[in-house]
Every structure is written in structure tokens, then in C-alpha cells.
Amino acid sequence: MFNSVTAIAFARLHLGFLDMNGGLGRRFGSLGLAIDGRATRLSIRRAAETQIEGAEAERASSHLDLLKERFGLTANYRLQIHEAIPAHAGLGSGTQLALAIAAALRRLEDVASDLSEDAVLLQRGARSGIGAGLFERGGLIVDGGRGERTMTPPVIARMDFPQDWRVILVLDPHLEGAHGQQERAAFAQLDDFDAAAAGEICRLVLIKALPALAERDIESFGDAIARIQDIVGAYFAPAQGGAPYVSPAVAEVMEELRRHGAKGTGQSSWGPTGFAFARDREEARRLSDLAQEKVTVSGLDIVICKGLNHGALVKGETFAAIK
Template sequence: MVNGSTIMPEKKELPEQVPTVVEVRTPARVHLGMLSFGVPTVRSFGGIGIMLDRPGVHVRLQKSEQFLARGPLAERALEFAQNCVSAWDLGAQAACTIEVVSTPRAHVGLGSGTQMALAVAAGMRQLFRPPLPEASAEADNDPTNDEWLFDTNDAIHCAQAVGRGRRSCVGVYGFSRGGLIIEAGRIVPATPGVKGEGVSPMVARVRLPSAWRCVIIIQRDSIGLYGELEKAAFARLPPVPIEISAELARLALMQLLPAAVEANFTDFSDAVYRYGQLAGKPFEQESLKLPHAASTADVIELLGELGVRGCAQSSWGPAVMACCESLDAAGTLVEKLESLNLTRQYEAIIARYDSQGAVLRSIS
């Protein structure tokens, strides 16, 4: 859904020749926070995310006689590929060499794990052609048929093979066509061992104005929670009060979403800040233990003093998104950060809000 209108990709037949080399480029993801979790009668893990054109994942896969991987996070990429072989029953002949050309730093709030997993799965799917869901519409309307975008069913099919989207699905939906995404969450039964609903449904996707930019500010020496530590943190957290969930839903659906649709930057920025501040409250019991908690709060306060209203931490941090109305405004903000010598301690990356999602290119 873009500005209230549903856009469906044109279906085309895939080329008969199966490629031997493909590459996939993905956007990055910021997560502004969850709507709720922990209340059995209320959907859990829904929330808001925004896709950015950088710093994304770039991988290249080539058919080979055995699995090999090189580059940053190569072992994770190899594990994702082997998950695909098992999930899709591809057989021993389905092997490839994976080159991780580039990827954001892991566990800083940019969704690199999900994007890496989906990129590898998309590459494996294109190289070895497992049976696809009936509704899959993989081809984009590029007349050369050398590049493809992905629809929602493609992204979910890939995510299921590599075990992503078990909590938030923002990165999965964002892999398909980018955008500002609001997902509703899913019902999680209170009884251990009882399987809940599957994929959290996406209730809105908006393409943000092409002129808008953001600056992603990331503390260089810190990472957020992930893996078993994150699971343990969720287990210790109390349920989100329904009153907070209600106010987050109001902010999302009555302020943030309309401002995005109407391209009202001032209201959008205000809603980003208010949503981010409130969404972080239920997590404070655990998030305040993180080494970057105080410095992240200081960065958000400083951004406000510099005139940037729309700023929020992504996920467990340390990444912070600062909204800017134009490229010039983003450049000015980075110059101010440099003048304060903050870029020694923090990366500052100017990004565009992505409205395309991941792209797969067939090299041969």
C-alpha cells in the first residue's frame, strides 16, 4: 500500500535459463519500537519500522561444488544458505560460493541479520529454483529481466526458510518494496508449547517523500542485545500496559501515518519522537543496563538542542535516526556533529528513505 493505494507488481514469466551467479542488494531497517507484548489477549511484537537505502547488505552467490563463504559475517551467510537447502529439500548438489560484499555492523539496530538472511535465501531461490508459493510474483517490470524486486509472498517464503520474522516482521516486509511499515503483531498463547499465529500482518506501508533524508548516528564501540541475551531480556520484562499500547496505536495510526501520507514533515518528525520515547518505556528495565543507554539519551537530547525534533533510537540501539527534510539539512546536521567532534565516537550516515526494497540481479 503506497499513500493509501495498493500497487501490485506486474507478473512475468521467469527466464528459462537458470543463472549461475546472482547478487542481491538490500535496504537497511530502523525499528521505532513495538506496540505491545506479553498480554495474551493482545497482539504481540507489532510496531513501526522504516527502510533506508543505506547501509544495506550486498551479497553475491555463485554455483559451486561445495559451500564456501568469504567476507564479513561469512559464517552467518553460510548458515543461512544451508538452512535453505534443508527447508526447501534442495539436495546435496545445491551448493554455492557466497561473497558478502558489504554489510552494516551487526547488532546495532539496522536489521542486518534479517536482511542478510533474506538476501542469501533470495539468491539460493534464484539459483536452485525450489517450488514457489502460488501467489509469488517474483519478476519486476524491468524489460531486460536481469533484475527483480520482491513482493510480500516472496519475502515471507524466504523468511520462513531461514527462520526470520518470528517476532517483528518489519524487516521481512521491508525487504519487499521498502517504505514506512506498520505491522499489527500476532497472538502469542500464554500456555508454553502452544503454537500461536504465524506471520504478523502488515496493516500499512507508505512511501516517504523522495526529498526527505535521515542521518543515522551509531556509537562506534557498542552493540545492542541479540540472540540468547535478547531472549532472556524479553523473558524478564513485564507485559506492556494496555494504556501504553493504546497510546502507541493512536500515535501510529492518527499522527505518524497521516503525516507520512500527507508529506507533512513537521508532524511526521513530532510523531517519530513521541512514538520512540513512549515505545522505549516498557523496555527500560533492560535497556538502561546497556553500556550505551546514557550516551544514546544524550545524543537524542543534543539533537533536540540542534533543532532536530524527529529522532528516535532503533531497536536496542545504539543506532539513532534523525529525520531531515532535505539533503541540505542532513548535510548541515553532519557538519554540526563534526564541529562538536562527535564523529570520533559516532558514525554519521546520511540515508534516503527506501521505497524499492531488495533488488536481485542475475549476472550470468
Template sequence: MNLVERVREIEGDLGGLSAQQKLLLTTDGSITNTLEILIGGEVGIETLHQKIVEADEKIAEKLGVANEDEINERIVRIYNKKNNKPLIYAISYAPLSLADKDFSKDLFSADIPIGKIMEKYKIESRREIKDINYTRANEELSKIFCVFEEEILLRRNYSIIRKGEILIDIYEIFPYSSFQNEFKVIIETPSRLHLTLIDLNGEGGRIDGGVGITLDDPRFLIEAKIAEKTDVFGLGGSPNFVVVHTPSACLDEEKDHIVRATNKMLNHLGIRTGVEFRVRNDYPMHVGLGSGTQMSIAAGKAVSELFGRKFSIREIARIVGRGGTSGIGTAAFEGGGFILDAGHSFGEVGEKKDYMPSSASNASPPPLIVRYDFPEDWKIVLAIPDIKGSHGDREIDIFRRFCPIDTKDVRELSHLILLKMIPSLLEKDIESFGEAVNRIQRTGFKKVEVGLQPAFINELMESMLDLGAYGVGLSSFGPTVYGITDDKNKEIKEGVGRLLGNKNVVVTTARNFGAKVRTF
């Protein structure tokens, strides 16, 4: 392997690596000695898992031993003894047939670095690097390193070779955010369901009013640092960034959202430098999950953190131009949970004078009426067809064509939300909550949104009900269909998956907290 070229490839994907990170990925010396030099102190070893296992075909081939030979499998956390900060997560495989008895005993029974065990027994060997790469943090590694799930981790694999045979094969992992020499901020946001707008009539002097649920998955994950000019990159290393969920047609639009929000925030602060963003994870735009608001507020929050300026989330949303109709996305970013907002004053002296979606409104985010924790044992199945919901000029036209909504529908919705949906939530009555969701689909502006969907969206909603969901709804303008369920979620996911070609179906839960922010 040409290590110089491989490092260059990784930097093309992720952004720059620090000198310390390059050293940790490519050193052919003792990793513990290298770490102690970098931190200026002593490291410790904590064994998280260790047992004798039989080599399967893959491990046997890698180690050059026979199938079912005994292997010492060891997982350790290497940490800074001064502050207990985790530095490296390492997995090693050592064939017992090739190790000396005393060496094996120390390896199996003591929290001692492998390099120091080898020094103790004066074992002459060399290290051969097999691979350097990157991966994402799963739940276990996010807890070990205190990073967000899906954050980028750097990874390498090497073998310790003695007399031409592999004595130990080792995988080492550490966060991309570790051993950095630049100040950065990373933000993880939720997504959200928008259940309905309540009042698009306005005769009582207020308009809008949103109801929504914050979702734990999918999530938007973005990393930012101060730069000469504002730009947006992803795992592809270019402005046309590559992300898992987003069709290529939306890439420029995502970048525009982030750049536009960033420029508004920088202009508000009177700052002339830029911000470089790296999108680490995202989800589609215009599918009813609120990605535009989340990425815009995240960009604004990143600017405020990078330049040390404190703003509330509502202030950031106002500056970047979000929350002009519904406040659900802003409140989801701020605190998560089940959300009911108060809408906007309406009329000649009101904040809003016309029926407009958030994307075309200059109003401030509305105040909250209530925010409740949503039961985390209730499951939410998301079906996300490969089409786009109404947005832009079409969305504006729909508001103009179908508003005002009949006052009777506004009153029915208000009664349904106040005296059925919210009590069901507080009493954790999933059947009653589901009934409220179902009735909302036939009432007010939500009835309009559902009626404008392609026929197969309505068929998808009916199928989800037939499969056992307590309540099924369309999020915002769609096309995402959601089902409220419990332990039936597996059957619903499989059934809906068959309708969607076994893709774009997510089982998630509510998220009762907002976005997470960390600097490093």
C-alpha cells in the first residue's frame, strides 16, 4: 500500500488530516509510545472484552492459520491516564499456536499495551500496515468516545509479524475529531413529522398553528470551521457532495440552503470571513421531514459557535429565515418532543397578512403553546417514496388556491387536538392517539394535502393501516407517510417495504431532546 496516496485519498473524502492523525494512521512503531509522545503523559489500557475463540474462515485466512485454531480475541480502550479520555479503540487477534506461553499469559490476563509486553519479552518483530480507512461511529463507539452516532472515525489495520508469521493482527479506531489542530463545531439535528396546520382561516386574528413530533432518525450531521470563503462539502470531497440519502438533483439545493443561511448569519454579525462545512449525514429534501429548517438552523448555530456569539435557537431561526408559518422545525431543533405552536397574528395589523408557506414567509417563528415528551416505546414507521412533495412556487400556489379553510374545519381540528390527541399522549393511549391522527387526515388543510397526493400514496396509507398501525398520516406536503405503532413495527416495515421495493422504510422513535452541539 502506498501510504502517501492513501492519506491523500482520505483527505479528499473527509477534509484535511492533522500531522498527529497521519502519524497515528501510518506509524510502524508502538502505538502506545506514539500516543504518550503526543499527549505528553502516560496512557492506560482497559480490557473491554477478551476470550479464546476458534478461528473462522475469514480470520484463519488473514492470520495464516487453520480453521478452528484457537485465537485470543481482545478488545481494549487506550486512554489518557491523566483525564481518562479515550484515545484508541483496538481489536486484536493473536493465534495461540504462535505465541510463547508467558507472552500469551500476559496478553490474556493483564491490562498491558501489546508493545510493552513485546518489549518485556524482547520479541523482535515488524509491523506491516494492511489498510487505513474511515468508518462511522455506531452506538457502542459513540458512547466509548463520547461522539455522535454516525460521526467519522479513522481506522487502520496492521499485523505484527515475527519470523514471517503473523503474531497479532490489530484494528485501531479513533475519532476524526481527535488530535485536531483546528477549532471546529459539529452539530447533529433531528428530523420531524408535521402532523397538520390548524388554522388557515384567520378570522379569529391568528393563523397557522402547527402540531408535530420530533424524530430521532433520520438525522442531519454537519461539521464546520472558519475559512476564507463559505463552501459546502461532503464525503465526496467536492461541492457536489455525496451523501447516502439524497438524490443528486437536490445536491445544489442543499448547498444553497446552507450557504444562504450562513451568509445571513455572517451578515447579521458583520463578519466577512467564511465557513467551510462538511456534511457527514443527511436526509432528503422536500419529503415532509423538515430538512430545510434543520440544515438552515444548524448552519446558523455553527456560525454562532465558531465566532463565540450567543443566540437563542428562535433568534437564529429568525435571522436565517425559518419558522415563518410553522414553528415545529425550530422547536424540534431546540428541545424535541411533541410540539404545538401558537401560530402568528393575522390581518392588517398582524405579523402575517396572507396565507403563505414557511419558505415564502418573513414572519418570526411562532411561540410554543405546549411541548411534551412523546412516549419513546411507541414506534414510528416512515415510508419515504422516491418522489418530491410540493415545494417552491407550487406550494405557494396551493396555499393561494385552497385558503382560507372553512372555520368549521378549524374548530373541529382544534377540538380534536386539544381534547383527544393531547390527552391520549399524556395518558399514553396509543389507540386513541392513532384515531386522532386518522381523523386529522380528513380535516382542514391536511385533507387538501392528502387529496393532492398521487393515488399510490393513499394506497400506501391504507396498506399501513391494514398492517396494524394505530394511526397513519401524511407528514407536511408528503410524500412521507408515517404510522404510529408499537411491537407491530416489524410486520408493518416488511409489508410497506414490499410496496416500496424494500427500500426507504425507517422504523424510528420520537426524540425528546433537540439538536446536539459539540466543539473540538
């Protein structure tokens, strides 16, 4: 049995929904990618009294209480969140935090892993299964959306992401994307999604984006992602102030990157984080340098990341008591 467990869960990009029409009996479906550069790192150990420290402490406390009740645990714990993915930035912070706490507690108390159960218990994956799928496996995945019997949207495809390709993130620390009740209200105000648009997205994913990934064709991959983002961005614009990007400043930088040759530009989830792809580190650096003036003037952050082809890291530690 371990004395302490550390879990590291990585940020993700939500590259777009597949089918928000739902005419075939399933709705949503998502395309997502695990990335480095932003992560949630936490540790947990038994303690004389419960202590929760670090970012997202209130949310973490709620998760820990639910998990203790579910597993029938009565011990107290010291849970330290050493670093956290920025909240409500479109990078999957909530799901990664919840699943990291669950995975760490299970490892500490030798409870068998059950990712789907954790996702349902902690109310993650209401619309998208990519957060849980990427926590488990990394890479680029597609989930199959929600049907009548769905507990957690199933992963239906998973591919490695090319290790020489780079992801450029543009973050706006001054804004938050829709979440919670605001997100539910935003979905409620949107019109029905056009079935033909859903068909085009599914075709772009299956016949363009995934084959391009398999053949390491960043031009075709980027074209597919950019078109998906155009369709999805136009649909969500009424809930985002009439624009496909929540942050006007991020939108300007994304246009600058696109003009200089960045591939597959878009907004992750509800934003405000924007993303783009480059064929290698040198190209990513060139593009970032060209956009730096706009980034600086607007008070944004720009980060170069890689895709990650592995899931979260969970490690137990055993140590002798100090005498």
C-alpha cells in the first residue's frame, strides 16, 4: 500500500463537435487532442485531518467527498494541487482535475480503476467523452456522442499525433469561456443544428482529418480542422457575442497566424483559448514570433505545445515513517 500518490493530468483541445443535430439518435460526438504545456499535478496522502490546498480547492473538496462516500472510505486526506490547468479556458480543466483526484485516491486505497464510473459520479462528460478518453489514452480521439443508453460517450477512434508537429496556443487570461449554468443556457438558446452541416463535419473527420493524420499530411489535416471550426464557430456565434471566438483579441492573433501559414486555426471548446498547428518546432517559433506584437499589446499569452500520445500519469510512493 502506498503512503502518497501523485497524479498528472494534461490539458486537451476540443477541436469540434461532430453532430449536434441528433437526427440519427446520437448527439454531439467530439474530436479532441491531448497536449503538453498545461497540466494539473496533485498529490494525496492520508492525514490526521482533511486538508485541501492549491487552486480549485473548493471543487476538489466536493470531488473528494463524493469519492469517499462512493468507496466507503472514512480516512482523512491531505490533497495538494501543485499546479492546475487554467479553469474555464477551453482546456478541459474540470474533467482532468476530477479524474486525477479519483485516480490518485483509487491508487492510494487500492480501489480498482473504473474511469467510466468516476466520470459519471463526478458529472464529467455530459456532452463530450474526449476528456475521459484523453485522460486514459492521450493522442487524438473521436467519441461517438450520446445516445439513449450512454453513460459516458464512447471513444470510437484513437490515433497517435505526430511528434514533430506543434500546437500553438493563444490564451486570454482576462476572459472565461461559458461553463456551468451559463453553458447550459447557451446551448438552450441555439437553433437546431443543420443535418447537412453535421454530415459535412463527419465526412471531414472520417475522410480527411483522420487519413491526413495517418499520412502525416498537415496541410490536409489543417484544412479539415479549419473547416470544422468554421462550421461550429458559426453555429455557436450567437452564444458568443455574435462571433466564432469569445475573445476578440484571440481572434485577431488567430487571423495573423493563419495569414502567415498556420494550419487548422480555431477555438477550443467555449474558449477563450485559440489554437493552430505547425509542421515542426521551427515553424511554430516563426509563427509565434510574427504574432508576438499583437499578443503583447493585447495582454495575451502564446505557448508552443506538443501533442501527447499517452494518458495521465499516476504514481504511488512508499516511504518509511520518520522516527
